[in-house]
Amino acid sequence: MTFEVFIQQLLNGLTLGGLYSLIAIGYTMVYGILQLINFAHGDIFMVATYFAFYLVAVFALPWWAAALLTLGLTAMVGVLVERVAYRPLRNEPRISLLITAIGVSFFIENLAIVTVGARPKGFPTPKLMSQVIDLGGIRMSGVSIWVPLLSSVLLVLLLFIVYRTKVGMAMRAVSKDVEATRLMGVNVDRIIMYAFALGSALAAAGGMMWASKYPQIQPLMGVYPGWKAFTAAVVGGIGNIVGATIGGFIIGIAEIMTIAFLPQLSGYRDAFVFAILILVLLVKPSGLLGQSLKEKV
């Protein structure tokens, strides 16, 4: 393998990793706050790509406007799902919530099949992403430069919100003790809403970039990225945002390197990802950055 190929593969890994991270954050934020695996999250990622598709290909909006609108619309879908499906079950047993999440996932997928059709649509990849860039003799697609860059910026922005703002502080508080947070005069329902909005907007950003990289969109496209991002969240320590970010990059890079170094095993790329999950969980059941469940007396 030449140096050039290695750099290209590394960038590919960072690209995929950044995308997984963006999706993984949504899983981990919702899990951190509600102890719910939001199975619908991958489908929200899919919905975002259709928003972008229609805004650009049908309504002929410029890409920057379509992207901003997609972020907002997808955030609203996430908030709507929480409001309609999850909030009424907040005090019910976890299992009801989990089954509801699976139901919401099927609902969104089938709603998409009925409304936009099961046939894949060609995604109008923005020029920025499709052009070829020459980086000191190494030729790369715009995607593998811009996606790692943009996802890093978004991830840093999210970390800033969570660790340096008042709302972010309340999110971290809610994730440990909902009742005590209420006692602080915090409207917890609103904080949960913000968490869903943020997680969904990141999934939307991930979705648009994903579709730019693999420019075919269809109603079930969220399933596999969703599972892998969820795996990334678990590997990083579910509930931990920094963990989800690291987990995303680990899974993305591992997946690409498997294909690059062991092309004969590339059919097993998905199995390989889940093998990492099993391995991490065997060594550290709470994930890389997860806290053990010890409590101070």
Add this chain to the structure above:
Amino acid sequence: MLEVNNLHVYYGGIHALKGVSLSVPKGEIVTLVGANGAGKSTTLRAIAGLVKPKEGTIRFLGQDITHLPAYRVAQKGISLAPEGRRIFPNLSVRENLAMGAYARKDKAEIQKDLDWVYELFPRLKERERQSGGTLSGGEQQMLAIGRALMSRPALLALDEPSLGLAPLLVKEVFSVLEAINSEGTTILLVEQNANAALKLAKYAYVLETGRVVLEGRGEDLLKNSKVRQAYLGE
């Protein structure tokens, strides 16, 4: 300031409060004592809006707050330091205190109160940047009280602040409560440590299986033979 009238609370089929009435006048320390399971915590939780009473009313500063959600009750000026401290272990000491002031917008005044809390509990200032979970039990209790104070409450409610503390720390906590009260904060204190609580409080209620069975001035209850027998181990 606070008027609780004929409060009934159920947990499923369990009738935990069977018509509790009490009042807390402005500027005073009132205490609620009673054995484990008597309903002390439930009373405080109902006042704070964490559990919904089936019957009865809670009035605070002339307003009916019986059906307000907990966060609105907190914004009205009732701050509860709950049983078991319940500090945020993943937040720094400083952030825990900032959470206490979450609903406030008067930045300059918040800073003043922060300085005041650090003055009351110098240990917290030393550990400002540490996460709450790394504090010792006593420090966590101080943090819980400090956090409750950061909302600058009109009424500070505390649920067993001395639980699990070494005797020396218990004394420290009680003297801080006295200081807080003398600076104008009204206090409703729940304690199993009846001796210390009755000495501190102007007025006291004795709770037994969800009912107020005795009430009176703290010093009088201390002399009451029934109280001495039941709660002071004589």
